[in-house]
Amino acid sequence: MAYQIENTQQGEKYNTIFSKVPAAERRKRNSRSRLRKRILLGTYIVLLMLPIYWLLNMSLQTNSEILGSMTLWPQNLTFDNYIGIFTDSSWYMGYVNSILYVVMNMIITMLVALPAAYAFSRYKFIGDKHLFFWLLTNLMAPPAVFLLPYFQLYYSVGLFDTHIAVALAHCLFNIPLAIWILEGFMSSVPKEIDETAYIDGYSFPKFFVKIFIPMISSGIGVVLFFLFMFSWVELLLARTLTSTDAQPIGMIMTRTSTASGIDWGTLAAAGMLTIIPGILVVYFVRNHIAKGFALGRT
Amino acid sequence: MNNKVQNNRAWLLVLPMLVLVAFSAIIPLMTVVNYSVQDVLGPNASFFTGTEWFRTMLNDPALHAAFGRQVAFSLIILAIQVPLGIGIALLMPKKGWQASAVLILITLPLLIPWNVVGSIWQIFTRNDIGLMGWSLSELGLDYNLTRNAGDAWFTIILMDVWHWTPLVAMLCYSGLRSIPEAYYQAARIDRASKWAVFRYIQLPKLTNVLVIAVLLRFMHSFMIYAEPFVLTGGGPGSSTTFLSQSLTTMAIGQQDLGPSAAFSIIYFLVILLVSWVFYTTIMHMQKDKNSQGGA
Numbered sequence: 001m002a003y004q005i006e007n008t009q010q011g012e013k014y015n016t017i018f019s020k021v022p023a024a025e026r027r028k029r030n031s032r033s034r035l036r037k038r039i040l041l042g043t044y045i046v047l048l049m050l051p052i053y054w055l056l057n058m059s060l061q062t063n064s065e066i067l068g069s070m071t072l073w074p075q076n077l078t079f080d081n082y083i084g085i086f087t088d089s090s091w092y093m094g095y096v097n098s099i100l101y102v103v104m105n106m107i108i109t110m111l112v113a114l115p116a117a118y119a120f121s122r123y124k125f126i127g128d129k130h131l132f133f134w135l136l137t138n139l140m141a142p143p144a145v146f147l148l149p150y151f152q153l154y155y156s157v158g159l160f161d162t163h164i165a166v167a168l169a170h171c172l173f174n175i176p177l178a179i180w181i182l183e184g185f186m187s188s189v190p191k192e193i194d195e196t197a198y199i200d201g202y203s204f205p206k207f208f209v210k211i212f213i214p215m216i217s218s219g220i221g222v223v224l225f226f227l228f229m230f231s232w233v234e235l236l237l238a239r240t241l242t243s244t245d246a247q248p249i250g251m252i253m254t255r256t257s258t259a260s261g262i263d264w265g266t267l268a269a270a271g272m273l274t275i276i277p278g279i280l281v282v283y284f285v286r287n288h289i290a291k292g293f294a295l296g297r298t
Numbered sequence: 299m300n301n302k303v304q305n306n307r308a309w310l311l312v313l314p315m316l317v318l319v320a321f322s323a324i325i326p327l328m329t330v331v332n333y334s335v336q337d338v339l340g341p342n343a344s345f346f347t348g349t350e351w352f353r354t355m356l357n358d359p360a361l362h363a364a365f366g367r368q369v370a371f372s373l374i375i376l377a378i379q380v381p382l383g384i385g386i387a388l389l390m391p392k393k394g395w396q397a398s399a400v401l402i403l404i405t406l407p408l409l410i411p412w413n414v415v416g417s418i419w420q421i422f423t424r425n426d427i428g429l430m431g432w433s434l435s436e437l438g439l440d441y442n443l444t445r446n447a448g449d450a451w452f453t454i455i456l457m458d459v460w461h462w463t464p465l466v467a468m469l470c471y472s473g474l475r476s477i478p479e480a481y482y483q484a485a486r487i488d489r490a491s492k493w494a495v496f497r498y499i500q501l502p503k504l505t506n507v508l509v510i511a512v513l514l515r516f517m518h519s520f521m522i523y524a525e526p527f528v529l530t531g532g533g534p535g536s537s538t539t540f541l542s543q544s545l546t547t548m549a550i551g552q553q554d555l556g557p558s559a560a561f562s563i564i565y566f567l568v569i570l571l572v573s574w575v576f577y578t579t580i581m582h583m584q585k586d587k588n589s590q591g592g593a
Contacts, residue, residue, distance in 0.1 A: 041389040045403050048460065051422045052406065054429045058421060066427055108318070116315040123308035131312065138323050140569045142521040144542040145562040148333075148549045149326035172322045175315060233411045235524050236546070250413045264427065271414045278409025279402070286398045289405065289468070 052275065059268035066264045081269035094249035095273065097163065101238070101246065102231045104167035109174045109227055110220070117182035118208070122194065135176040143236045146172065151240055165241045166248070170231045177230065178223050185219030186212075218288040225285045232277065249274055333559035351560035361561065363536070364544045371540060372519045375458045379515060382459070383466025384504065388496075390471050401471075404464045416528025419457045423529075443530060447537035450530045454538055457525060462518070466511045473507035474500060509580050513573055520569055541565055 058066055059081050060074040085091040119125070120132060150169055151160075159165040193215070197207040213220065235250040242248065249270065256267040282289065334351055338344040355361060386404070391397045410418070423443060425431040434441040443450040477499065485495050523542035526532065532539035545565065549558035 037389050041386070041391075041400070044386055044389075045400065048403065048407065048464075050429065051418045051460065054422050055418050058427070070427075070432055072429075112315040112318055115311040119308035119311035122302060123305045124302045125304070125306045125308040125312075128308075131316075135319070137570055138319065140517050140573055141323070141327075141566055142542055142545075142562075142569065144521070144523060144545045144549075145330065145566055146323075146326045147546060148555070148558070149329035150322075152329065153326060168318070168322055171318055175319055179315070229409055232409065235411060235413045236542075240550075250411050253413070253417070264421070267417060268421065271410075271417055274411050274414050275406070275409070278406065282402050282405045282409060286401055289401060 055268050055271050058264055059272045061265060063263065063265050081265040082273075084266060085269055085273065091252060091270070094247060094252035097242075097246050098232065098238075098248045098250070098274075099277070101163040101166040101170070101248070102228055104163055105170045105174060105231045106224055106227045108167060109171055109178050110224070113175055113178035113182060113223075114213070114220075115208075117179045117186055118212070120179065121183045121186035122191065132179075135179060138176045139173055139180075141172065143172075143234065147236065147240050150237065154241055160241065161243045161245050163246045166238045166246065167231075169237045169241055170234060172237075174227050174230055177226055181223050181226065182216070182219060185216045185222075189215055221285045222288050225281055225289065228281050229278070232274075330559045330562050333555045334563055336556060338555045347556065351556045352564065355557055355560045355564060360536070361541075361544060364539055364541050367537075367539070368520060368541045371455070371458075371522070372516055374455055375462070375519050376512060376515055378455070378459050379463045379466050380508065380512065383463050383511065384470050384508075386463065386467040387470030387474055388500070390467070392475065401468075404467060406464075407461050408464055410461075412524035413528050415457065415461050416525045419453065419460075419525075420529050423453050445534055447534055450534060450538050454526050454529060457529065458519065458522070461525065462515060466515065469507040469511045470504055473504045477503050505580075505584070509577070513576065516576070517569060517573065520572075 057071075057073060060077055060079070061071070062076070062078055062080065065071065065074070065076060120128065146169075154160045154165045154169070159168070189212070193211070194207065197211050198204075202211070235248065238248045239251045242251070253267060253270050256263040256270070335347060335349075336344045337347045390400055390404075407415070420428075422428045423431040423441075425435050425442065431441060440446070441449050443453045481499050482495070485499060490498070521542055522540055523546070526538050526540060527543055530538045532543050545558060545561055548554050548561065
């Protein structure tokens with residue numbers, strides 16, 4: 001399959017030696033199988049994009065057109081739904097709130113996860129394996145389990161309905177994930193680098209910031225992508241820990257359904273706008289993302 | 299790695315992380331344990347009940363049903379997503395701008411907030427304004443997910459496959475990219491069939507990422523909440539009510555602190571146990587294979 005696409009020249013050489021099938025026939029077969037792959041992949045991507053396209057389609061229509069007739073694309077293109085969101089502060093503050101707590105979470109997680117991942121990748125210390133395993137168990141904790149205690153805990157310390165509360169709550173799964181991925185990337189950096197730097201007279205903090213962090217920058221980019229992803233998509237905790245001042249966009253979207261029916265156009269436009277930050281983030285890390293998905297371990 | 303230095307001062311590097319995770323994991327978990335063994339009647343009125351709540355929860359028929367649905371759901375989506383993900387990873391181009399474009403498009407569903415995923419599918423499957431619901435109705439099929447439990451299940455599984463197959467595909471893609479070209483050349487010299495290449499070169503290299511994929515998918519599907527909540531609200535009836543939704547209804551809706559805390563602990567332990575058993579079994583299998591001198 002895959003090997004037929006790459007190195008066709010070398011493949012040709014082997015084929016002429018070992019294959020009874022003539023080279024021309026072989027090439028034709030290769031191009032046919034490549035075409036089949038393209039078609040299959042293309043079909044999958046079209047199916048993947050269909051629901052998103054439908055959302056986009058609806059976000060560019062007025063409610064009367066949405067409910068009036070079935071149209072595969074907007075007949076009267078309108079941006080009113082988007083304009084409505086951008087001119088109403090109770091709407092766009094939802095995006096600001098979501099982005100604020102996601103960025104806070106990314107900063108907090110990185111600050112504590114970088115040294116911890118370094119410790120796990122470089123040193124043996126009492127209880128290291130148990131600690132690592134315990135960290136991973138936090139990834140398996142259903143957010144629903146923590147709903148009530150979080151509410152009470154953050155309420156009692158006066159953090160309820162603040163961005164920092166959501167950012168801290170998302171640390172529950174984001175810190176273990178960050179340490180897990182960073183440890184993989186850090187372990188692939190040879191230890192000799194650390195030793196040489198210490199011999200050259202670098203102190204630990206200086207070495208860490210000046211030499212080590214730049215070396216694993218692609219890993220850090222990938223981790224930031226994952227932190228963004230899991231904090232951005234989570235709603236159950238974010239919704240429970242906020243009421244008005246720090247409400248995430250996902251919660252504000254529920255306002256579109258009122259007694260007089262659902263405001264489909266605005267709902268679709270708001271949904272489209274929640275997809276855009278994700279596209280931006282994935283674009284920045286596209287070259288490292290494949291390695292990142294294997295948690296830095298391939 | 300075996301060449302790590304023994305140094306207990308490394309604890310200092312771990313300490314800030316530990317304080318934070320303790321605040322967001324240990325304290326809340328202790329609260330849950332505390333509630334699970336008490337009957338809380340008011341701020342200062344609670345008495346010790348021991349294992350009573352646990353016994354109640356373990357014998358609750360509604361929870362048995364939710365648990366059964368949850369297990370069925372997780373097994374079905376794993377059975378679909380893992381083979382499909384491998385297949386898609388094999389189709390993905392390896393370099394050039396097409397590779398980047400395909401990567402970005404395929405990752406897209408993973409970056410949509412979960413409740414928006416629910417909304418997208420709610421819109422998409424409506425009979426009056428949704429492309430899929432409308433097309434199925436036009437074809438003369440009696441498709442209605444708010445009335446028909448079978449349709450609701452079909453839609454939720456389709457939604458989850460849409461949402462999460464990209465994760466499996468991305469993991470497999472990164473595993474496939476780590477296979478050196480020399481392996482394929484050797485296979486070509488041996489005139490190995492495509493199936494043999496897949497079975498003896500690609501699949502073994504995918505084992506590690508597939509373990510991660512199955513673990514992540516099992517964990518996430520077992521905790522699923524927002525998507526079915528938005529799409530079906532757990533209905534029709536309670537045919538698509540999964541464990542997280544039962545738990546939130548009990549804890550927030552009915553404020554049954556003791557029972558829901560006991561439920562939480564059982565729920566968490568089940569996920570831990572299944573993940574641990576799966577992981578250790580796979581690791582033992584790999585160790586056996588290696589000790590037999592296989593690849």
